[in-house]
Amino acid sequence: MFEKFRRKAVAPAMITAPSGPADARAYAIGDVHGRLDLLRNLLEQIEADSRANPCEREYIVFVGDLIDRGPDSRGVIDLLLRSKKYLPHPVFLMGNHEEMMLRVLDKPDEKFRDWLTYGGYECAQSYGVEVGRLAAMDVEHAAALVNAAIPSEHRAFIASFADSFRFGDYVFVHAGIRPGVALDAQSTRDLRWIREDFLDSNVAHPFVVVHGHTITSAPDEQPNRIGIDTGAYASGVLTAIRIEGTTRNYLQAQV
Ligand SMILES: [Mn+2]
Numbered sequence: 001m002f003e004k005f006r007r008k009a010v011a012p013a014m015i016t017a018p019s020g021p022a023d024a025r026a027y028a029i030g031d032v033h034g035r036l037d038l039l040r041n042l043l044e045q046i047e048a049d050s051r052a053n054p055c056e057r058e059y060i061v062f063v064g065d066l067i068d069r070g071p072d073s074r075g076v077i078d079l080l081l082r083s084k085k086y087l088p089h090p091v092f093l094m095g096n097h098e099e100m101m102l103r104v105l106d107k108p109d110e111k112f113r114d115w116l117t118y119g120g121y122e123c124a125q126s127y128g129v130e131v132g133r134l135a136a137m138d139v140e141h142a143a144a145l146v147n148a149a150i151p152s153e154h155r156a157f158i159a160s161f162a163d164s165f166r167f168g169d170y171v172f173v174h175a176g177i178r179p180g181v182a183l184d185a186q187s188t189r190d191l192r193w194i195r196e197d198f199l200d201s202n203v204a205h206p207f208v209v210v211h212g213h214t215i216t217s218a219p220d221e222q223p224n225r226i227g228i229d230t231g232a233y234a235s236g237v238l239t240a241i242r243i244e245g246t247t248r249n250y251l252q253a254q255v
Contacts, residue, residue: 013051014204014223017168017246025050025244026167027251028061030228031095031212034122036069038238041253043083046240049251050088055244058088061165063191063228064095064145065213066172067158068119070233071105074126078119078156094161095174095213105150108143119233124149163191170243175213176225179203198225210241219250 027046032039041135050058066080067073081136083092097119104112104120116124116134125131127149134142156218164183171183176198178190183206190198195214205224212229214220222226228250232238236255241248 003068011082015169018208019246020168020170020243022245023055023061024057024167025055026059026061026170026172027114027240028063028172028228028240030063030211030230030238031065031215031232032070032075032076032238033065033068033097033119034126034234035157035231035238036070036071036072036075037255038232038253039076039079040235042238042240042246044250045253046242048139049242056140059091059165059167060087060089061091061095061167061172061210063099063172063210064161065092065212065229066095067101068097068123071122071127072121072127074154075122077157081153081157088171091165091172092157092161093165093172093174094158094163094188094192096200098158098161099192102155103145105143105155110139112139114144116195120146126160137169163188167243168203169207170210171207172210174211176204176211177209183207199227205233210243 025117028214031044034101047188060200066076102121104115121131124146129146131243176194177186178194179198179201180203199214202224209225211225211227214227215229215231216227217230219241226241230237230240238253240251240253
């Protein structure tokens with residue numbers, strides 16, 4: 001009885017009114033997956049929102065999976081490379097799709113075909129690769145062809161993506177976190193790939209986790225996490241969450 005009571009007393013409490021840091025605002029954008037059209041529209045909305053309600057310190061967080069599946073990975077990376085200079089504090093997080101692309105292009109093996117199947121075909125195509133040729137080639141030559149088509153600047157940019165970003169009582173990651181493990185002890189595998197062990201957990205984390213990776217039809221607001229991947233590449237809806245102090249709301253681009 002006492003044991004139970006004591007354990008309960010030291011367990012972290014769910015943060016009931018999570019807040020961003022003072023005088024700061026964050027916009028976090030869900031999984032873009034090559035939807036340049038939606039990304040452009042959403043960035044315009046964010047710019048208009050920011051101009052209408054100026055804030056001292058603004059961050060724009062991309063929660064990863066910018067590439068694959070949708071039609072214009074190249075256009076998305078190009079736009080963000082060019083916009084980096086004028087976006088206020090951009091933060092780019094690495095998703096499992098960026099991880100997989102870098103991995104199979106660095107060290108081509110049988111996983112190269114998996115990447116193609118999970119949206120790599122569309123990505124390669126956006127870089128001008130005749131993807132019809134890839135199927136008939138051995139993995140090494142196919143990867144070399146894709147490698148040659150992707151500018152090294154794009155590769156270097158993607159390789160520079162971060163794993164998490166802390167914002168007051170919030171933490172932004174691509175997929176989620178392993179419950180009960182400190183943020184700096186999380187594995188990149190969990191941060192970029194985790195699903196049920198995180199999604200089904202009602203553990204009170206020391207922060208509210210904002211994540212993409214798992215598609216829901218609307219923002220998925222839970223006491224310990226908020227999912228913002230509305231499946232843009234298939235649904236035509238790209239979502240951003242806006243957090244300032246204890247208020248939060250959503251912006252969406254859709255076709
Ligand atoms: Mn993902």
